[in-house]
């Protein structure tokens with residue numbers, strides 16, 4: 001089977017923008033089936049010469065408080081389980097929130113590799129958030145901008161290390 005990369009993180013950090021940037025052909029919208037939460041988007045992803053299966057999690061973009069809704073947690077856990085590598089995305093402009101910490105905790109529990117992506121890092125507004133991201137305990141964050149295509153070669157280096 002194909003090397004699978006899951007994109008996780010709280011709403012509005014830019015997961016889908018990253019997904020769209022790496023997605024070639026959309027493969028499927030995997031619908032939720034009763035008892036099993038897994039309604040996510042899948043695509044054939046591509047980054048330079050790398051080819052992989054890409055999962056975008058959480059279509060529930062309503063605003064949440066600090067708690068992680070059960071459904072989002074389930075979906076994230078499932079995606080992480082299926083993935084060979086997880087991209088954890090944070091919003092460097094917004095800075096870290098308690099919900100980011102919750103996601104990070106979930107990922108630190110797992111044994112599979114995680115690459116931390118500090119998105120929205122174009123310009124200087126992301127610098128404080130980028131530095132904060134080191135504290136998540138998921139390794140060095142990659143300064144990235146999904147919207148502007150910044151950081152793709154660093155992301156490539158980080159992914160290829162695990163493939």
Ligand code: GDP
Nearest residue numbers: 011012013014015016017119120145146147148
């Ligand atoms: P998701 O909820 O994590 O899937 O986030 P989305 O991909 O839907 O993006 C949420 C918002 O952040 C949208 O308004 C995007 O246009 C914006 N966004 C995504 N990537 C970037 C980025 O690199 N820089 C900035 N400034 N905004 C971004």
Ligand code: MG
Nearest residue numbers: 015016058059
């Ligand atoms: Mg999204």
